Amino acid sequence: MDFTRIPKCDLHTHSSFCDGEDAPEAFVLSAIEKGMNVIGFSAHSPMPFEAEGAMSTGSVARYREEILRLREKHREQITVLLGLEQDYYAVDPAIGYDYLIGSVHCLRMGDEYVFLDRSAEELREAVKRYFGGDVYRLASHYYQLVAGLPSRTGCDIIGHFDLIAKFNKNGSFFDENDPRYLRAAMDALDALLEQNVLLEINSSDAVAGLRKIPYPAPLFLHRIAERRGRVLLSSDAHRAENLLAGFLDSVRIARAAGLGSVWTLSEAGWKSCPL
Ligand SMILES: [Zn+2]
Numbered sequence: 001m002d003f004t005r006i007p008k009c010d011l012h013t014h015s016s017f018c019d020g021e022d023a024p025e026a027f028v029l030s031a032i033e034k035g036m037n038v039i040g041f042s043a044h045s046p047m048p049f050e051a052e053g054a055m056s057t058g059s060v061a062r063y064r065e066e067i068l069r070l071r072e073k074h075r076e077q078i079t080v081l082l083g084l085e086q087d088y089y090a091v092d093p094a095i096g097y098d099y100l101i102g103s104v105h106c107l108r109m110g111d112e113y114v115f116l117d118r119s120a121e122e123l124r125e126a127v128k129r130y131f132g133g134d135v136y137r138l139a140s141h142y143y144q145l146v147a148g149l150p151s152r153t154g155c156d157i158i159g160h161f162d163l164i165a166k167f168n169k170n171g172s173f174f175d176e177n178d179p180r181y182l183r184a185a186m187d188a189l190d191a192l193l194e195q196n197v198l199l200e201i202n203s204s205d206a207v208a209g210l211r212k213i214p215y216p217a218p219l220f221l222h223r224i225a226e227r228r229g230r231v232l233l234s235s236d237a238h239r240a241e242n243l244l245a246g247f248l249d250s251v252r253i254a255r256a257a258g259l260g261s262v263w264t265l266s267e268a269g270w271k272s273c274p275l
């Protein structure tokens with residue numbers, strides 16, 4: 001497959017302003033080196049509690065300032081966009097960004113937050129404690145929140161649609177073909193497609209070896225293609241060297257699902273690129 005046909009635009013990245021390893025400028029320099037046209041930053045929004053890996057409210061202004069400084073400094077070589085990964089429970093509305101990724105990373109259960117992407121143990125414990133041992137009830141709760149992301153966050157893009165399956169390699173956590181799971185997920189997906197929001201094909205956990213495939217799973221990509229939904233490619237990179245990682249596989253899987261194009265963003269706005 002020819003990489004020259006794949007748009008080199010990556011909007012889902014995490015620098016040292018949240019849980020990423022490298023400074024934003026290292027990402028920009030790596031992006032230039034990789035011949036990218038557009039790099040977007042999407043730090044984790046502040047949360048209503050002390051959340052490891054999320055920005056604090058106090059660091060948002062510095063984050064914005066640094067990304068905008070880099071935009072000017074490297075303007076001749078690359079487009080730098082200022083985004084945010086706005087969690088469902090984000091503490092403040094996100095205003096003044098080039099784009100927003102809306103994501104559900106945790107579930108609020110009473111006064112507690114259960115994270116979906118930290119460990120299988122935390123998730124199993126939550127199923128026992130809050131969902132009477134029924135993993136499909138937890139999944140259904142998760143997808144209801146996902147369906148509400150556009151109205152709750154004002155997002156342009158849905159982050160890692162089926163993150164709930166992060167620790168489900170080889171079906172060890174639940175059956176992804178169980179009708180209870182599929183109904184909850186498909187209802188959410190249809191609600192999102194109805195709202196014409198973009199969905200990302202997120203390769204991060206596939207690149208890390210946690211999953212065999214990017215998010216969303218192929219059957220969801222089929223549905224998106226069928227309903228003429230819009231997708232984009234993203235790495236969710238936490239290190240500068242991981243920009244664009246997994247894009248070739250994502251494109252292969254997208255094409256196999258019947259998707260004929262991906263969307264990119266620049267200062268001129270959103271654009272569709274044939275695959
Ligand atoms: Zn995320």
Ligand SMILES: [Zn+2]
Pocket residue numbers: 012013014085236
């Ligand atoms: Zn992310």
